[in-house]
Amino acid sequence: MKSTERSSAQPIWDYFCSLKLTMFLLLTLAVTSIIGTIIPQGAPPPEYLQTIGENKFKLYKTLGFFDMYHSGWFILLLALLTLPTVMDEGLGKSLTLIESVSVHTDRSLLRDKSIALLRAEFAEPVVTEADGSCHLFAQKTPWCRLAVYIVHLSVIVIFIGAIIGSIFGYKAHVNIIEGEAVTSVMSRTGKEIPLDFAIGCEQFSVSYYDTGAPKEFKSILTVLEDRKPVPGFTRVPIIVNDPLTYKGITFYQSSYGKVGEHHFIVSNRDGSNKTPLTLDSSSSARLPDGSGMHVLESTQDISPFQPGMSGPAAHIEVHTPTGETKAVVIYAQYPELNARTAEQNGLPLISYTGGQEQEYTGLQVVKDPGVWVVWLGCFLMVAGVYAAFFMSHRRVWIRITDGEVTIGGHSNKNQAGFQPVFARLVERLRNDISGEGEK
Amino acid sequence: MTSSLLFNTTTIAYLASMLLFFIFLASRSRAVGTAGSILALVGLILQTVAIGLRWKESYDIGVGHAPLSNLYESVVFFSWTIVLFYFFLDLKYKHRVIGAFVMPFALLGMAWAQLGLNSGIEPLVPALQSNWLLYHVVTCFLGYAAFAVACGISVMFLIREGHERRADISGKSIVAAFPASRILDDLNYKAIMIGFPLLTLGIVTGAAWANYAWGTYWSWDPKETWSLIVWFIYAAFLHARITRGWFGRRAAWLSIIGFAATIFCYLGVNLLLSGLHSYGGGS
Ligand code: HEM
DSSP states (O other), X not given: OHHHHHSOHHHHHHXXXXXXXHHHHXXXXXXXXXXXXXXXXXXXXXXXXXXXXXXXXXXXXXXXXXXXXXXXXXXXXXXXXXXXXXXXXXXXXXXXXXXEEEOOSOHHHHHHHHHHHHHHHTOOOEEEEETXXXXXXXXXXXXXXXXHHHHHHHHHHHHHHHHHHHHHOEEEEEEEETTXXXXXXXXXXXXXXXXXXXXXXEEEEEEEOTTSOEEEEEEEEEEEETTEEOTTSSSEEEETTBOEEETTEEEEEEEEEEEEXXXXXXXXXXXXXXXXXXXXXXXXXXXXXSOEEEEEEEESOOTTTSTTOOSOEEEEEXXXXXXXXXXXXXXXXXXXXXXXXXXXXXXXXXXXXXXXXXXXXXXXXXXXXXXXXXXXXXXXXXXXXXXXXXXXXXXXXXXXXXXXXXXXXXXXXXXHHHHHHHHHHHHHHHHHHHHHHHO | OOHHHHHHHHHHHHHHHHHHHHHHHHHOOHHHXXXXXXXXXXXXXXXXXXXXXXXXXXXXXXXXXXXXXXXXXXXXXXXXHHHHHHHHHXXXXXXGGGHHHHHHHHHHHHHHHHHHSOOOOOOOOGGGOSTHHHHHHHHHHHHHHHHHHHHHHHHHHHXXXXXXXXXXXXXXXXXXXXXXXXXXXXXXXXXXXXXXXXXXXXXXXXXXXXXXXXXXXXXOOHHHHHHHHHHHHHXXXXXXXXXXXXXXXXXXXXXXXXXXXXXXXXXXXXXXXXXXXXXXXXX
């Protein structure tokens, strides 16, 4: 209240204004951010049109709701958040404490005692002599008044890091077949980005828990420069949560799959009407009777899995025209088994003649030179928030005249924490100088 | 001794503690209040042991990981952090009755976990096999716990303040056992002041993990976005505090809204929306 009388109205108004603006921004951001968690982001237009009408679609599109977090208005709101706000002090509760002690002692002795006390118990004092009295001033963590600005600055730093990343970095993907190497990757926008080295996948494997749930996806990668493996980057295993970084580009385990071809012969159950069928590892085919079929797994040698048997086998899934799904194993060398399978499941007679298939590993490829700036910003934010809430600027003054010592203290916040500290100082001062007086 | 038996005992201790706190409110007998606190402490200790035991059990069955990997484990942990934070405030500021408005949250969590959630110890999916899991989840939930306690305090504030305004606090009324509204208001602020930096750390460790695990520190997935919404709300609360106009009722409401958003971020996102964190809600 005092401050309104003291100064002209303009800066106060500005002050409330900017603080109110920050509040407004924070709450608006909180509410609007919800939109993007409800409306799916970045889906293809037909999907939206199906669920919401044409009119809503147009409206939402204009408002940028389908890619909300990158829309102009949302970014503007975020950017406004970096406007510095004056929020420290003045209106926060502050505290001034004053105590006087009267003693009959030589001033210079009192002075030395007081200096020693502040030095030992609080902070190094600054000493000034004026008008026949001596003034000591000591303070702790004056810089924490800047904490609030550091928090706001940190938001700017994070933005700068994000911008650096989006201009000079990229996010891409690449599939590498086991035993092969690539020299370029595919960006999210479908552009081919050349690497100035090659990266090869020596091996990809999946391991499982006893429950059958996947335990680990692992690729063994080698970096090649001029077709030669780079020492230290040869046969490096990477798993989810443990990527490989080379020349600022990081490769993350992200997916896997198989590429290849399989050959089948399909006929009626009595063996008539034989037709050959060739099927990609990742696609499905329609059989003459209208069923759909695709390959789940295959092997060119069944013996490790079914001792006593040999030759190629495929685990396939068939969707019958009646809507049933059957998963069956068929072989190259056991026509009678295939016939029985067809009979039992009511499927056409299918036999596997073999194929070749390779595993590939899918890697996410990221280059982000701005990420360190982002971490710097995060660090500043955490440190700033900590300092802003838990540290205070504490000051102590001591004035010494002949026969009297006056001590004053001030803390810009957390007076409850400062009170005992100050009381202790006063107590110590009293003890020190009264002990001296008795001598 | 199995962890699940200990968790059941914990639940009963929290129930008894809560009931004693209610009796304490009505009777204002100090002994009952102390008993309520002691039972809460017993529960906390049992639960601490139980969490440690479950951790060990996961190693015994060969899938060893910190017990923070699914909804059951996170609800149990949330409940633990709430009681822990309550004791922290109690030690520092000595307002025992707040327990009457905090223990219900802890009890609710434990009861739901024990009765309604699948408590099997499951192996970690590859995406969660990282030390970041521990740092990230612990910081997030400590922040949440502070907000839960702040919410309980805010409810007390609204009740007490209403009575103060109507000047009907007779010595006998339950409300007379509450701390003065001024103190509750201050405690609400103190709790949020601690929770906010923790949530900030939780979000930053989440971002650090996301960057380490897949090279994107922020992808606007629903959990990320909602944690940011929660962060915005409490940031607004803390800013609001300084204008002086936002002490009292409005601050209390903002704290309650903030906690509602926190709960949505925690449960709503896992159960209703999809995203990176949805495995957290599985089963
Ligand atoms: C910017 C990135 C992230 C943010 C802002 C974020 C935010 C949060 C928040 C607020 C929680 C609190 C607990 C809850 O509400 O369930 C949480 C929990 C969790 N987060 Fe994150 N997170 C991020 C990244 C990640 C990543 C990359 C992973 C793992 C791959 C992850 C895994 C988890 C898990 C497992 C939990 C515990 C959930 C539960 O047990 O119910 N988070 N996260």
